[in-house]
Amino acid sequence: MGNTDVACDAPTTAPEEPVPALRALRVLELLAGMEQPASLTAISAGSGLSKTRTYRALRNLQDSGFVHHVGRSGYRIGSRAIALATLMSPRPALIRSTRPVLMRLALGGGETATLHLRSGGHRVLVLGEEAPHSALRRVVMFGERSPLTSGCSGTSILAHLPQAEAEQIIEQQLAPEQRPRMRTQLSEIREQGYAMSFSSNHVGLHGISTALLDPADGYPLGSLAIAGPEARLPERKLLGLVGSLQAASAELAPRLAVVIGPNSSVRLDSLDVTIQELLTR
Known part of the structure; x- marks a missing residue:
């Protein structure tokens, strides 16, 4: 530690x-x-x-x-x-960039792979792919919103936020006696390059996550996570997923930055459809 x-x-x-x-x-x-x-x-x-x-x-x-x-x-x-x-939900360009990576992670790890994006002091689960035998669909909901101080998908984002932003979230969400431990945990996450959690958001579920960092400035755009039942994902098994998860994050982060990053130059298609367009098809 x-x-x-x-x-x-x-x-x-x-x-x-x-x-x-x-x-x-x-x-x-x-x-x-x-x-x-x-x-x-x-x-x-x-x-x-x-x-x-x-x-x-x-x-x-x-x-x-x-x-x-x-x-x-x-x-x-x-x-x-x-x-x-609906207009702002994951657009086709984001889905095309993300889904193959999530599917590869889910099949390779035999568990559920998810993409999370930051929403203020929280993270939101926006996309996911499940291995054939995964039972997570019964307890994890797309659109689920959790504090950045809870669970590996949140702490992996929090660990890479600028100090002032991270400290403000810590003070808002945690009691004074909990803050030193969280600061230590975030320091370890930055050093080792991943976060783990054990029944943090859902009892009986373990997970591991890495941040998706904008290549331009290192700002966390979100996180990738692999999660599953504790019986199938003890700590030893989680550590065995680090390499594939970090490789997937390194592959996906630049694609994500192009679509939703602050320095994005991609042109998104309009979702407007007029009656005239429908009549002429």
Whole structure:
């Protein structure tokens, strides 16, 4: 085990209060990952905003159709947000780049291989391929959202975030007594190049993950993970998957950066279809 990453203990500048548009996005992102309908109190607590600011953000989102208010029951994601999510969901270019790599990992490791992307202080499972005998479809859901401080697919991303970003997430999600251990864990992940977890998000499931780093600047775009039942994936077996997982990440990261990275130059096809186009086909 490595030593505690002392550099992470250095004080960081407090984040600036987000502008109203970013407040609304934060609230929308939070609500999308909550059980719905969600109350104003729960959304306010989760977002870290006052009830007044949370209500204003929800009201603006409601007026635009991104959120629906269902009376005393609270708020739920609206039809416009769902339509936007469809447009922004993994596009054909991303799927073409990712699926062959995931399938190769799943067949080679005999377990489930998944792709996760960061969503604020969380990660979201966006794509996956399963080995023929895998039973994970019964417990892992696509679209599942978990904190970056929980599970190997999250900690592998967190370990490669800039120090200030990582520290802010650690302080938001963990109690003070848990933070030193997390900093040590992240330091070890950076050093060894992978993260492992044992029943962290789902009881009885073990996993191993590597970060997908943008070749231009090393920023984590997401993570690749292999997971399966603890009986089939003891620590010894997980360590045997490191080589194939790191090779897959090295292959996939540049492709992913081209499609969704901040330095991407790829041109994405429009998903708009007009009535006239349908009539002329």
